[in-house]
Amino acid sequence: MINTLIEMFSYTFIVRAVVVGLLVSLCASLLGVSLVLKRYSMIGDGLSHVGFSTLAIASALELGDTPLTVSVPVVVLAAFLLLRISENSKIKGDAALALISAGSLAIGVSVISLTTGMNTDVCNYLFGSILAMSNDDVTFSVILAAVVLTMFVLFYNKIFAVTFDENFAKATGVRTGIYNMLIAFLTAITIVLGMRVMGTLLISSLIIFPALTSMRICKKFKTVTICSAVVSVVCFFTGVMLSYNYVMPTGASVVIVNIAAFLLFWALRIIPLAKLKTALLRQRIKQL
Numbered sequence: 001m002i003n004t005l006i007e008m009f010s011y012t013f014i015v016r017a018v019v020v021g022l023l024v025s026l027c028a029s030l031l032g033v034s035l036v037l038k039r040y041s042m043i044g045d046g047l048s049h050v051g052f053s054t055l056a057i058a059s060a061l062e063l064g065d066t067p068l069t070v071s072v073p074v075v076v077l078a079a080f081l082l083l084r085i086s087e088n089s090k091i092k093g094d095a096a097l098a099l100i101s102a103g104s105l106a107i108g109v110s111v112i113s114l115t116t117g118m119n120t121d122v123c124n125y126l127f128g129s130i131l132a133m134s135n136d137d138v139t140f141s142v143i144l145a146a147v148v149l150t151m152f153v154l155f156y157n158k159i160f161a162v163t164f165d166e167n168f169a170k171a172t173g174v175r176t177g178i179y180n181m182l183i184a185f186l187t188a189i190t191i192v193l194g195m196r197v198m199g200t201l202l203i204s205s206l207i208i209f210p211a212l213t214s215m216r217i218c219k220k221f222k223t224v225t226i227c228s229a230v231v232s233v234v235c236f237f238t239g240v241m242l243s244y245n246y247v248m249p250t251g252a253s254v255v256i257v258n259i260a261a262f263l264l265f266w267a268l269r270i271i272p273l274a275k276l277k278t279a280l281l282r283q284r285i286k287q288l
Helices: 002-008 012-037 043-061 067-088 093-114 120-127 135-154 156-164 166-171 176-198 205-214 221-246 250-287
Strands: none
Touching: 002 221, 012 043, 012 135, 012 156, 012 176, 012 205, 012 221, 012 250, 043 067, 043 093, 043 120, 043 176, 043 205, 067 093, 067 135, 067 176, 135 156, 135 176, 156 166, 156 176, 156 221, 166 176, 176 205, 176 250, 205 221, 205 250, 221 250
8 A cells, every 4th residue: 555655656747636636626525515505516517618618729729838727717707607697597507507518518629620630638638637737737726726725715604605595695795696706716716627637527526526425424514514525535535546556547536436435425324314213113113
């Protein structure tokens, strides 16, 4: 085990991927609790498709040294647009998400097909690759991840209020529109940062799985958030080790570990309930 870790971290590209991946996992898990409770869990899937389209265009046109710097503002604008469409349009949130998601993916694939062709870089964008992280990407990702974590901690109480009862929060003077925008902004940044490691098709799993897993046994918002963060970080690190040992795609390995964690937490919840029901049944039988 220790020898495997030493060998694994002797490769610079793995160190870069682990640093960025752990930060992205932490950010995604914290935001994921609010997004799942607000029924916006699939927003990550839609924004990741927008990010893929932007990365494809930026790479094809050679815009900037780091395509991520081009993707972030575009995905943030898409998050704001999606939120506005859901609130002020006859198009419902899921339909708006489907429109933006499918349209962006189609544009990205078309641009790549007409320029560089369907090469290895496309697979890296779609499914993730620990080889895809450059030093510039790592620096950019660490800075933005620090911004996301700082803003989440500073506005934790407001995010909590908007998540659980938006109407009551609005009635008490909380500017819910601004904090919904903040959640969308932080989510957009996190999605773009995680696309390199997890890929467009799998990045939303970092938002959904840790939150759902922690909700199996935790009931309070704070405990769910903390448990989600721990589960996400542990699952990502375990997934990277699984990927290294068995030469598997990193994103797929992380998702498999998250599925295993969800099933484990689900079992931990079901077993005590089954024992309690059995005990109550025996007690009733004795009373009879």
